[in-house]
Amino acid sequence: MDFTKIKPIHLDILREIGNIGAGHAATALSTLLNKAVDMKVPSVEVISFDEITEMVGGSENIVASVFLRIIGEAPGCMFFMLPIKQAEQLLFDIFGGQDIDLDDRFTSEMSLSALQEIGNILSGSYLTAFSDFTKLNLQPSVPATSIDMAGAILSFGLFEISTVSDFAIVIDTAFVDMKNEDEVKGHFFLLPDPDSFEKIFKSLGVPLA
């Protein structure tokens, strides 16, 4: 994997994957919540490890996250990550108006389980769209949930890429509220493994030169 070979067209391809994938996930979320959900134009960036955690408000910022491994022809990691407040709001909507406190151990197990299932459904739609678009065979692993520091969580997705580089290509799509564009509901991070990029580009007819 040679980052210098990546041309603007390759970044466009990755952006389109984020667009199609998160578009499907947003639709799924919208159906779950029975209300409109919008998303931002995906950003695709080659960034250092420290910059990745800045994307979610710094390494120490506490987030709720669902993580899964992508298994198959183009392996990688996927995170559905959202601020605690937004996670509580999401669960409030799902549970039909029941107040959720993610700090409370008593309600947490049920909440975490619900969150994991939401993450599973959304990542599943993202991945299906990704797989259909590229004609690559991709399956999700069983998801895992964690509420912790963003840095600690995200670094888990960096191990594959960190053996070859000090930078990662991150495909980030943010969900926003229809009425209030500034209010980010959550992020989808797709981090393909280093060897997967070539397969993705090849499958779409633009191999790295």
Next chain:
Amino acid sequence: MSNIVKVGIAELDLVVPPDTIRTTGLGSCVGVILYDEIKKIAGLAHVMLPDSTLAKAASINIGKYADTAITSLYDMLIKRGAIKRNMKAKIAGGAQMFQFSSGSEMMRIGPRNVESVKSQLADLGIPIMASDVGGSSGRTIEFNPESTELSIKTVNMGTKIL
């Protein structure tokens, strides 16, 4: 006026009083502190991977791997006047952030980092005075070279001092 020296992922740095040294969001990464409490000098490495033989890149970032990070931190400290027989270590991190039923090797990266850090320190003959490793929580750590106290903050368990 004391400052906080910040160490990012896969980086390493040194500190002398009255400053303190800190790294945030340690997940399966391990924070390794080497210090000479008599000369009052300390170093911190934010180790990401257990072994530089995992590297597939032509040039390697020495701060990323347990083996290269610890030896270079050690050399840096010696160069700055630390004495080998005074050298001690404190370590924290190496959590398993997500639990998976299918335990592939990659998912065990936290415990592997801890094992590797411990064996590197043993090879250098540096005793580990305190450690807070494993579990499933992220940690933010800060070391004070004056008091040699290591403060460890987690999301669920507040702050503790080792």
